[in-house]
Amino acid sequence: MANRQTIETVDRSFRDIMDINEPFGGKVMVFGGDFRQVLQVVPKSTRAETINTRLVKSYLWNKMKKIQLIRNMRARADPTFSNFLLRISNGKEPTIRDDMVLLPEKLIVKHDGDSTGEDNLIREIMSSCAKYMTERAILASRNEYIDQLNEMLIAKFPGESRTFLSFDSAEDDTNNYYQEEYLNTLTPSGLPPHKLVLKKNALIMLLRNLDPTNGLSNGTRMICGGFDNNIIHAEIMMGENASKHVFIPRIQLSSLENEGYPFRFIRKQFPLLAGLLGVESGQDAVLRALLYERGRENVEPYEITVAEFTNRISELRNKLGRHGLKDEGLKVKSTVSAEEKLRGNILAGDKCSLSYDRTLEEIL
Secondary structure, three states, X not given: OOOHHHHHHHHHHHHHHHOOOOHHHHOOOOOOOOOOOOOOOOOOOOHHHHHHOOHHHOOOHHHOOOOOOOOOOOOOOOHHXXXXXXXXXXXXXXXXXXXXXXXXXXXXOOOOOOOOHHHHHHHHHOOOOHHHHHOOOOOXXXXXXXXXXXXXXXXXXXXXXXXXXXXXXXXXXXXXXXXXXXXXXXXXXXXXXXEEEEEOOOEEEEOOOOEHHHOEOOOOEEEEEEEOOOEEEEEEOOOOOOOOXXXXXXXXXXXXXXXXXXXXXXXXXXXXXXXXXXXXXXXHHHHHHHHHHOOXXXXXXXXXXXXXXXXXXXXXXHHHXXXXXXXXXXXXXXXXXXHHOOOOEOEEEEOOEEEOOOXXXXXX
């Protein structure tokens, strides 16, 4: 969701351009957003400063016409869970104390008392099937929690581990003000850790777009097949490039400008995270597992399988991308869509991920 100061800047610019002292110079503006989602991240800010960036705090808010959507489209396949989320959002779900909601029994991983909650969670989701694990994720509220859980997951994998240390530096630090020992302790957002621990057959996730045409894009999940000092052999486990063997080199990575450091941070490391964790969109996470489970079923009336159908959508998406076109925003005529039920834009990820403006049963 955009920062309110950004929207107010656009408002003032339109007023100046149109020379009309009306909101956005008299132009009709349409905004879309979910005010029930987590607040946007404002680095180094207090709670009050974060809340103050929301559009509802703007002088424009009272001049806007509000249209509300009340149906949860992402969780519509599970009406019980969808209604549970809406009750929480509307403040109607009973609380126990300090405005804390009591979670339903089926959402809870039981604590047996002999181990930590994290151990119980990992034991619940751990599987010997690599494909099963690449299709799942654990969501965490902070990056430091993700790092801790990933370390625990890698430690439980069989086999001998190998630790790869990064080479860190500060750009143009000719006087060596920032010691390497200090730089090693930093892990800016979007960068791999200083100490990357890997095991053969462990899950890894790519953090950069190295070669999107061949499946090496940000977020790609792979299985580590082997490693050397400066190269990692991996097998892609998702998308149309699944089962393809690739090599990942060490590359030079830099932090974002808004990290708050008084220098430009540079890290030479494999652009990877080891473990199961990554933030998945709720819509994609719901569909991907179901499409994989029903991949061999036929799509009526075309007599092709679900896997082949979604793979063709993925091929179309890649062809568009190679010609500089994004699939988001591509309109499809109803006369050529699947049973004339496809509405809106194509939103396809890979052969195990497909999203239409329809129910899951209609998709499958």
